[in-house]
Amino acid sequence: xxxxxxxxxxxxxxxxxxxxxxxxxxxxxxxxxxxxxxxxxxxxxxxxxxxxxxxxxxxxxxxxxxxxxxxxxxxxxxxxxxxxxxxxxxxxxxxxxxxxxxxxxxxxxxxxxxxxxxxxxxxxxxxxxxxxxxxxxxxxxxxxxxxxxxxxxxxxxxxxxxxxxxxxxxxxxxxxxxxxxxxxxxxxxxxxxxxxxxxxxxxxxxxxxxxxxxxxxxxxxxxxxxxxxxxxxxxxxxxxxxxxxxxxxxxxxxxxxxx
Amino acid sequence: xxxxxxxxxxxxxxxxxxxxxxxxxxxxxxxxxxxxxxxxxxxxxxxxxxxxxxxxxxxxxxxxxxxxxxxxxxxxxxxxxxxxxxxxxxxxxxxxxxxxxxxxxxxxxxxxxxxxxxxxxxxxxxxxxxxxxxxxxxxxxxxxxxxxxxxxxxxxxxxxxxxxxxxxxxxxxxxxxxxxxxxxxxxxxxxxxxxxxxxxxxxxxxxxxxxxxxxxxxxxxxxxxxxxxxxxxxxxxxxxxxxxxxxxxxxxxxxxxxxxxxxxxxxxxxxxxxxxxxxxxxxxxxxxxxxxxxxxxxxxxxxxxxxxxxxxxxxxxxxxxxxxx
Numbered sequence: 001x002x003x004x005x006x007x008x009x010x011x012x013x014x015x016x017x018x019x020x021x022x023x024x025x026x027x028x029x030x031x032x033x034x035x036x037x038x039x040x041x042x043x044x045x046x047x048x049x050x051x052x053x054x055x056x057x058x059x060x061x062x063x064x065x066x067x068x069x070x071x072x073x074x075x076x077x078x079x080x081x082x083x084x085x086x087x088x089x090x091x092x093x094x095x096x097x098x099x100x101x102x103x104x105x106x107x108x109x110x111x112x113x114x115x116x117x118x119x120x121x122x123x124x125x126x127x128x129x130x131x132x133x134x135x136x137x138x139x140x141x142x143x144x145x146x147x148x149x150x151x152x153x154x155x156x157x158x159x160x161x162x163x164x165x166x167x168x169x170x171x172x173x174x175x176x177x178x179x180x181x182x183x184x185x186x187x188x189x190x191x192x193x194x195x196x197x198x199x200x201x202x203x204x205x206x207x208x209x210x211x212x213x214x215x216x217x218x219x220x221x222x223x224x225x226x227x228x229x230x231x232x233x234x235x236x237x238x239x240x241x242x243x244x245x246x247x248x249x250x251x252x253x254x255x256x257x258x259x
Numbered sequence: 260x261x262x263x264x265x266x267x268x269x270x271x272x273x274x275x276x277x278x279x280x281x282x283x284x285x286x287x288x289x290x291x292x293x294x295x296x297x298x299x300x301x302x303x304x305x306x307x308x309x310x311x312x313x314x315x316x317x318x319x320x321x322x323x324x325x326x327x328x329x330x331x332x333x334x335x336x337x338x339x340x341x342x343x344x345x346x347x348x349x350x351x352x353x354x355x356x357x358x359x360x361x362x363x364x365x366x367x368x369x370x371x372x373x374x375x376x377x378x379x380x381x382x383x384x385x386x387x388x389x390x391x392x393x394x395x396x397x398x399x400x401x402x403x404x405x406x407x408x409x410x411x412x413x414x415x416x417x418x419x420x421x422x423x424x425x426x427x428x429x430x431x432x433x434x435x436x437x438x439x440x441x442x443x444x445x446x447x448x449x450x451x452x453x454x455x456x457x458x459x460x461x462x463x464x465x466x467x468x469x470x471x472x473x474x475x476x477x478x479x480x481x482x483x484x485x486x487x488x489x490x491x492x493x494x495x496x497x498x499x500x501x502x503x504x505x506x507x508x509x510x511x512x513x514x515x516x517x518x519x520x521x522x523x524x525x526x527x528x529x530x531x532x533x534x535x536x537x538x539x540x541x542x543x544x545x546x547x548x549x550x551x552x553x554x555x556x557x558x559x560x561x562x563x564x565x566x567x568x569x570x571x572x573x574x575x576x577x578x579x580x581x582x583x584x
Contacts, residue, residue, distance in 0.1 A: 017394050024400070094372040121535075124515055125375050127413070130330065130363025139447040141328065143356050145509060158328075159509045160356060161272060163455035167328065169447035179503040179516075222372050226401040230392065233541055233560045238553070241567025246576040249526075249547055250583075252563050256545055258467050258491060258524050259583060 001052040001149060001171075003045040004111035005079070006102050006129065007038040009063045009070030010122040017122065023217065024224035025092050026122060032063060034070030037117035039184035040177050042074045045115050047182060048149050056080040058109045062090060062101050068200060075195035076187030082200045083109060089205050092217030095123075099131030101215060104208035106136060113154060114174040118143055133174040140174040141167050145181055261382030262348035265291040266319070266337070266409075269298040269310060270329075270357055276306050278464075279353035281421035283414060284313040287351060288425040290382050295347070297321055297436070299333050307430040314425030318433045328447045330360030335439020337361075338368035341409060343437065349387055349410040351380075362413045364444070373411040374402055376515075378418045386410070396515065396538030416463060417521050417542070455508065460494050462511065467493030468522045468543070470513055471501060472536075474529020474550055474569055478506035483573045484528060490580040496520065498530045514539035529569040532557030549573070 009032035011017065018027040034042075042059065049055040059074040062085045071082040083105045090101065106114055114133070119126035133140035145164060146157035149171070156167045156175055169175075187195070205212050213219055239245050253259045265287040269280040280296070287294040296315040298306065303320040310318055321336040340346055350365065352358045354375065366373040379390030383403060389412055390399050404410040462468065469491065471484040481501070488495040496518070497511040513520055514536040525543035530536060532548070532555055540546070541560050548561035551568050558564040565572055 019393075019398075095375075096366050096370070096372045099367065119516065125373075126359055127363040127366060127373050127375060130360055131367045134331075134334070134364045134367035134444065137442050137444060139328075139444050140330065140360070141447050142330075142360055143509070157453075158356075160452075161510070163453045163510070165449045165453070166451040167447055167449050170443070173447070178509045179499070180505045180509070183505075220372070221406040222374060222402050222404050224400050224402045225388070227393070228399055228401075230397055230399050233546075235559045236562035236564065238558060238561075238564040238566060240553070241565055241572055243571075243575075245549075245565045245567050246572050246579055248563065249549075249565065249572075249576055250579050252545070252547060253491070253524065256524055258493075259580065 001049060001055040001113065002058065002109070002111045003049050003055065003113045003115060004058045004060055004106050004109045005038070005041045005045045005074070006106070006114065006116040006132065007042065007059050007061050007070060007074060008035045008120045009033065009061055009067050010035045010120060013121050019227055023092060024227055032067045032070055034073040035117065035121050037119070037121055037179055040179055040181050041115040041117055042077050042079060043182045043184040044147055044177050046078045048113065048147065052149055058083060058111060060102060060105045060109065062086070062098055064091060066202060071200060072195050073187060075198045076191040077185055078191060081198055084200060084202045085208065086202060087205045089212040089216045089218070092220055093215050094220050094222060095125040095128045096131055097215040097219050099128045099135055100210060101205070101208065102128070103132045103135040104210055105203065106132065112171045113149065114138070116174070116176050118176045118178055129174060129176045138172055138174050139169045141169055142176040144175050144177045147175055147177065147181070261290040261387050262385065263291060264293045264295065264347040266295050266297050266347040266350045267315070268350065268352045268358065268361065269296045269306070270353065270355055271298065271300060271306065274305065276309055278421055279355070279416040281313050282416065282419040283351045283353060284310065284315055285421045286380055286419040288314040290380060290387060291348070295319055297337065299324060299329060304433045307433050311426045311431040312423045313421065315431055316427070317431050320433055320435045322436070322438060326448045327445050328360065328449065329357050330364050331441050331444040332439070333361045334364035334368055335441050336436040337365055339437040339439040341369060346409050349412060352411070352413045354413050354415050359413060362411060366411055369408055371408045371411055373413060375413040377412045377414040380412065392538055394534060396541070397534055415519050417519050455510065459489060459492065462494040462496055462513070463518045463520055465494035466522055467491040467524045467526070468496050468513070468520050469493055469526045469528065470496035470498065470530060471528050472498035472530030473500040474531070475501070476570070480570070481506055483577065486577055487526065487573065490577065490584065493522070498533070498536045527557050528573060530557055531555045532560070
C-alpha cells in the first residue's frame with residue numbers, strides 16, 4: 001500500500017509571525033521547518049505502510065524558494081521519497097489554489113491512501129485536505145484519532161462532538177489525523193544520513209499541468225483589505241502564592257456567585 | 260443592506276438546532292434581504308418553525324445522508340442548486356467537524372475559496388466583509404471575496420449572539436434541494452457511534468470551565484481538573500499541549516484548533532497561554548489563572564493571576580470547595 005502525506009513547511013512557530021505590509025500575505029522567507037502537526041501524519045503513514053507489509057510513503061509539500069528542510073525531516077523519519085512543488089507563481093495562493101497543486105501532486109504519486117493534518121499551525125484554515133479529496137473525487141474522513149487499514153478499506157475512529165464515530169471507507173481515500181494520534185519518532189542519525197540520498201522531485205506549476213493564472217495572487221478571489229490588532233484584554237490582580245492563594249480564588253468565585 | 264440572499268447551514272445534534280446555527284441566522288438577518296436555512300437528516304420539517312422564528316424565510320432540505328458522512332452529500336446538494344442558478348450570495352457555516360467538511364467540499368465543487376475562522380461579518384456596499392482572527396487571534400484581518408459565485412464563510416461559534424426575530428407567522432416552507440452527482444466521494448460510512456461518558460455541562464455551554472495544561476506535569480494530575488470542574492458544576496477543558504500528549508481526548512481542547520468558550524469563569528491551571536489557546540478563551544467573562552511562571556502570557560489576560568504551583572494551590576482549593584458544599 002502506498003501512502004502520500006501532505007505536509008506543510010512553516011516558519012518556526014516560536015518566532016513571531018509577520019505579514020507583508022503590501023500584499024498582507026504571511027511572510028514565509030527564511031528557514032522553514034516541518035509543521036509539528038504533520039509529524040503525526042508522517043508517523044501514521046509509516047506505521048500503516050509497515051502494517052500492510054510494504055509500500056512506500058511519499059511526502060508532498062508546496063513551499064516557496066525550493067524549501068526542502070521539512071521534507072528532509074520526513075525523509076529522515078523514514079518516508080521513501082518526496083515531491084516538492086515550488087514556483088514563484090504560487091506566492092499568495094489561497095487554500096483552494098494550494099489544494100489544486102497538492103491534488104495534482106498526489107495524483108502523480110499514485111497513492112492508495114492520502115494523509116494530512118487537520119490544519120496547519122501557521123495558517124490554520126483547516127479546509128485544504130478536504131478540498132484535495134473533492135478535487136481528486138475521493139471520499140474523506142477527517143479528525144481521525146485512530147486509523148487502521150484492512151485490505152482495501154480504511155477504518156477510522158473519527159472525533160465527534162459527543163465522542164467518536166467508527167467510520168469505514170474504501171480505498172483510495174483521504175484521512176486527516178489529529179495531533180496525538182500516534183507518537184512521532186525522532187529521526188535517527190542513520191535516518192538523517194539516509195535522507196540525503198532519497199529521491200526528492202521538484203516540480204513547477206507547469207509540470208503539474210496547472211495554469212499559473214489559476215493559482216497564487218493572480219488566481220486569488222479573496223482580498224485582505226485590512227489587518228489590525230485584536231482588542232487587548234487588560235490584566236488584573238496578581239497574587240503570589242504563599243500557601244493561601246486558594247482563599248482568594250474562593251473569594252472571587254463567591255463574588256461571581258458561581259459557588 | 261449587504262446582499263440579496265444568504266444561506267445558513269443548520270447542523271443538528273440529536274435532532275436539535277444548536278446555538279451556533281441560531282447565532283448565524285440572527286446575524287444573517289441584518290446582512291441580507293432573504294435568509295434561508297439549509298438542513299439535512301431525518302424530518303427537517305420538525306425544526307422549520309424554530310428556524311423561521313430566527314428569520315429563515317424558507318428551509319432547504321439537503322436530504323438524509325443516512326450513515327454517510329455529511330460533507331459530500333450536503334456540499335453536493337448545495338452545489339447542484341448553485342449550478343441551476345438558485346444559489347445564494349453567501350453561505351454561512353459554523354466551524355464544527357462536519358461544517359468544515361462541507362465547506363471544503365463546497366469550495367472545491369464551486370471553485371470558490373472559503374474564508375475560515377470568521378469572527379465578524381459586516382455589510383459592505385452590495386457585498387460582505389468578514390473579520391477573521393489570524394496569528395491565534397492576536398490580529399484581525401478583514402477580507403472580502405472578488406469574482407462571481409457565492410462567498411463561503413466558516414464562522415467560529417459564539418461570534419454573534421442569537422435572538423429571535425425577523426420571522427413571519429407560522430413555519431416557513433420546506434423545499435428540497437437537488438441531489439449532486441457524488442461519485443465515490445460519498446462512500447465513507449459511519450458504522451457505530453460512541454458517546455464518551457460525560458457528566459455535567461458541555462464544554463462550550465458551561466458556565467464554568469476548568470482547564471489544565473502542561474504545568475500539571477502528568478496525565479494523572481488531570482484528576483484534579485476533573486474534580487474541580489465537578490465541584491464547580493463546570494466542564495473540564497485542556498490546552499493543545501496535553502491533548503497532543505494524549506492525556507485527554509481532543510474534544511477537551513480549548514483554543515484555535517478546539518472549542519471556543521465564553522463562560523462566566525475560566526480557570527486556567529498550569530497553562531502558559533500560547534496564542535493557540537488564548538483565542539479559544541480570552542472572551543471569557545472572568546479569567547483566573549494559576550501558573551508558577553510569573554511571566555506566563557496567560558497572566559496578561561487574567562483578572563486574577565495566582566503565581567504558584569498547581570500541585571500546591573489546587574489541592575487546597577479542592578478542600579476549601581468541598582468544605583463549603
